[in-house]
Amino acid sequence: MTNNTLTAIDGLRVGHHTDLENATGCTVVICPPGTIGGVDQRGGAPGTRETDLLRPGHLVQHVNAVVLCGGSAFGLAAANGVMTSLTEQNIGYHTGSGITVPIVPAAVLYDLEIGQSRAFPTAENGHTAAQSATADPVAQGNIGAGTGCVIGKLGGFKTATKGGLGSAKIEFSNGLIVAALFAVNCVGDVYAEDGTILGGVRGQQDGEFVGTLSLMQGAMTPPFTTTNTVIGIVATNARLNKEETNKVAQMAHNGLAMSVRPAHTMYDGDTIFSLATGTVEADVNVVGAFAAEVTATAIRNGIRNSATLSGIRAVE
Numbered sequence: 001m002t003n004n005t006l007t008a009i010d011g012l013r014v015g016h017h018t019d020l021e022n023a024t025g026c027t028v029v030i031c032p033p034g035t036i037g038g039v040d041q042r043g044g045a046p047g048t049r050e051t052d053l054l055r056p057g058h059l060v061q062h063v064n065a066v067v068l069c070g071g072s073a074f075g076l077a078a079a080n081g082v083m084t085s086l087t088e089q090n091i092g093y094h095t096g097s098g099i100t101v102p103i104v105p106a107a108v109l110y111d112l113e114i115g116q117s118r119a120f121p122t123a124e125n126g127h128t129a130a131q132s133a134t135a136d137p138v139a140q141g142n143i144g145a146g147t148g149c150v151i152g153k154l155g156g157f158k159t160a161t162k163g164g165l166g167s168a169k170i171e172f173s174n175g176l177i178v179a180a181l182f183a184v185n186c187v188g189d190v191y192a193e194d195g196t197i198l199g200g201v202r203g204q205q206d207g208e209f210v211g212t213l214s215l216m217q218g219a220m221t222p223p224f225t226t227t228n229t230v231i232g233i234v235a236t237n238a239r240l241n242k243e244e245t246n247k248v249a250q251m252a253h254n255g256l257a258m259s260v261r262p263a264h265t266m267y268d269g270d271t272i273f274s275l276a277t278g279t280v281e282a283d284v285n286v287v288g289a290f291a292a293e294v295t296a297t298a299i300r301n302g303i304r305n306s307a308t309l310s311g312i313r314a315v316e
Contacts, residue, residue, distance in 0.1 A: 003165035005138035006181040009237050011035075011277055015133030016144030016180070017125035022071035022312045023115025026078040027144030027165060028129040029181065029233055030086075031275060036243035037063035037105065038274040042253055043229060044266030047073045047108035054273070056243045060103055064091050066132065066273050067106035068145035068183050068231050071120025077297060079106040082124030107271040109185040109229035111148025114157065114310040133292070138167040138181060141305035145183035145231070150312050151303065152189050152200030153225045154212050161199040161209075162314040163190075166302025168294050175237070176280045178290045180252070180298035182232030186270075187211045187225065188262045190303045199303040199315045207313075229269035230256055232298065234291040236275070238282035249274035251288030255295030 007014055011032025031037075039054040053060045065082050069075030079241025084094055084103045096304040112120070129144070140146070146165025153160045164185070164190035169179035184190065189212045198208040216222045234252040249272045256270060257263045264270050272295070306314045 003137045005086060005168050006179045006235055006258050007135045008169045009177050009179055009235050009277060012235060013133035015129040016137050017121055017129040018143050018147050020142065020147060021150035022118050022119035024111050024121060025144045025147035026067060026069040026075060026121040026126055026129055028082050028126065028133055029066045030130060030133045031065060033065055033278055034278055035063055036061055036240060036242055036245045036276045036278065038242065038249045040246065040249035040253055041271040042233055042264040042266035045272030046269035046271055047076065048106065048271055049076050050103065050105040050280060054105060056246060058147060061242055062092055062105060063103045063105060063251045065104045066187060066233055067104060067126060069108040069121050070111040070145055070148045071245055072108055072110045072112055074120040075108045076106055077123050078121040078126030079104045081123035082130045085127050085130035088242055099160060105229040105273060109145065109183055109231055110227040111185065111201055113227050114148055114150060114312060132173040140166050140301055142307050142309055146302055149183055151186050153227065154215050154222060156203045157312060159202040159204060160312055162306040162309055162312045164302040164306030166298040166300065168297035168301055170290050170294050176282045178236045178294050180232060180234045180294040182302055184230055184296045184299050184302040185228055186230050186260045187228040187267050188260050190299060191219060191259055191261060192300065198300055224267045228267050230260060231271050234295060235274060236287050237277045237279045238287050239278040240278060240284055241278040243276050244277045244284040245286055248288045248291050250297045252291040255292035259296040259299040282291065
């Protein structure tokens with residue numbers, strides 16, 4: 001079976017905790033040894049941990065796992081469980097005193113207003129997701145961090161569309177792979193390849209997509225909701241240094257902006273992690289250019305694979 005998802009990159013494994021009843025969950029990406037990490041955070045309302053150490057000029061080069069969580073800031077607890085799982089395997093940054101500290105950056109999205117508002121991923125859930133991580137093709141839609149995702153919320157939840165978790169890959173003839181995994185929970189609409197609205201805010205009467213930008217244009221003070229965020233990971237098997245890996249994360253945001261409008265608002269926490277496993281020689285400009293393309297595809301796949309949940313209607 002062809003794998004067109006993040007785990008097409010050798011060594012990457014993905015596991016999930018999914019709570020359909022309470023509409024929340026988390027997704028864990030376990031990295032092979034020597035994986036370089038980077039990040040670019042552009043939304044105005046982020047919820048993150050261990051992002052500063054990923055930037056150039058900091059000591060730690062490698063990451064052991066990345067966690068995408070529902071549950072807003074509460075969901076960051078899931079990363080503690082991932083750390084426990086890695087510690088049990090003696091995986092992490094080995095300090096001079098002999099202590100192993102797993103490096104597990106994480107980002108969260110806000111899904112507390114559908115399902116049960118006091119339900120969010122826990123350390124135990126993160127541990128379970130890490131332990132269950134596999135190299136199988138990544139499931140998409142209402143799974144893991146995509147479980148409680150909703151898009152197009154400018155008109156409220158009654159006219160919104162179900163978001164979800166999406167993944168995609170691009171592979172070159174020389175063996176280079178660029179892949180992405182995104183949980184899509186934006187305030188805006190997601191646009192298809194032809195420029196039409198794939199999913200977003202619907203009209204009150206007919207349910208057709210009316211366009212977040214159109215609603216914003218007609219309102220002096222649009223009724224923004226703070227329950228948003230697109231979070232994700234772009235990964236490659238390219239051999240990149242830390243500065244280049246951060247550049248890839250930066251360029252990947254172009255794909256977010258191509259597929260989500262508006263993007264990077266004060267009510268989104270848009271954050272992209274990047275991973276480079278380092279097995280194929282490649283130019284960072286090529287990797288970054290296609291990181292944007294695969295990001296846009298993964299975001300669209302998250303919407304196309306979603307299913308109606310908690311009264312939030314999916315695309316048809």
